[in-house]
Amino acid sequence: MEALQKRIAYRFRDPVLLRKALTHTTYAHEVSGCAHNQRLEFLGDAVLQLTVSHRLFLLYRNANEGELSKMRAFVVSEPSLAAAAKRISLGSYLRLGRGEEKCGGREKPSVLADGYEAVIGAIYLDGGFEAARDYVYRELDDEIQRAPEMKCAMDFKTRLQEKLQEQGRKVCYRLIGDEGPEHDKVFTVTAVVDGQDMASGKGRSKKCAEQNAAKAALEILNQPKKV
Structure with missing residues (x-):
């Protein structure tokens, strides 16, 4: 927990939120009374969509709605979020069930992307919108800068x-x-x-x-x- 907070340059006032964000459903199913991260993932996805939309809106003032939508789709796509998760070694901090662990869950793009969204949701609840916004701007800046050239590649x-x-x-x-x-x-x-x-x-x-x-x-x- 301490090492991950240093990696993301954010310290939680409520560490329980971060622990929950790192808890995959498979782990929760094996440990009685343990909450998983799906609700935080849902919240983080919404925060991410708004934050990235706002950033793209400010950066690319000549882009129309369709172009902005394509750029956002690239930034918040599973491959982009999984890559961002790998940059902070998120997989090594996730709490996974035994089966997921054996199947290489720490490297799965879907697991990493979902966990990354959950962390954003946890930051939002812990520090508010500005804290979550600053984190997204800092960590996804490369994807946002590449969005104009990548917007049609995969959506x-x-x-x-x-x-x-x-x-x-x-x-x-x-x-x-x-x-x-x-x-x-x-x-x-x-x-x-x-x-x-x-x-x-x-x-x-x-x-x-x-x-x-x-x-x-x-x-x-x-x-x-x-x-």
Whole structure:
């Protein structure tokens, strides 16, 4: 805990918040009465979205809404957050269940990204919005600076939404189910266009599964029309 606080340059007034942020669901399931980090992850995701949106808005004054959305999607993507988590060696501080530990959970991008969001949520609760904002600005500055050149590299969901909007159509995503043990789940998500299932995707996280579903839907939409 002490070493991690030095790495993130933030000292918690309530260390329990940091401990909870580092606690994966698999650990909580094995230790009776132990709280996991999913609620903090939810909160941290919201803080991250707002903070990054504000930073991009100030930095790139000539960018339109669509461009800003693409840049934000890159900054808050699972690969970007996992990379940021690795820079502070977050994986070595996580509390994982035995099964997750054996399966290399400390290196899994989904586990690292979720833990990183949980830490942001914990900082927000402990020190307020300014503390969380300053942390995000400091730790994700490289991603924010690279966002203009990377904005179209990986966000299939945004590309699908824009393509459908041009046609006056809408898309949403529905979780079909998951398979595998708690520490190594694979999620399946369907892209639903105008109320009809179009394509499905799988992933180690719901976010990843949604991106893969969007990618599959784009491939269908981009197929040459039969004459």
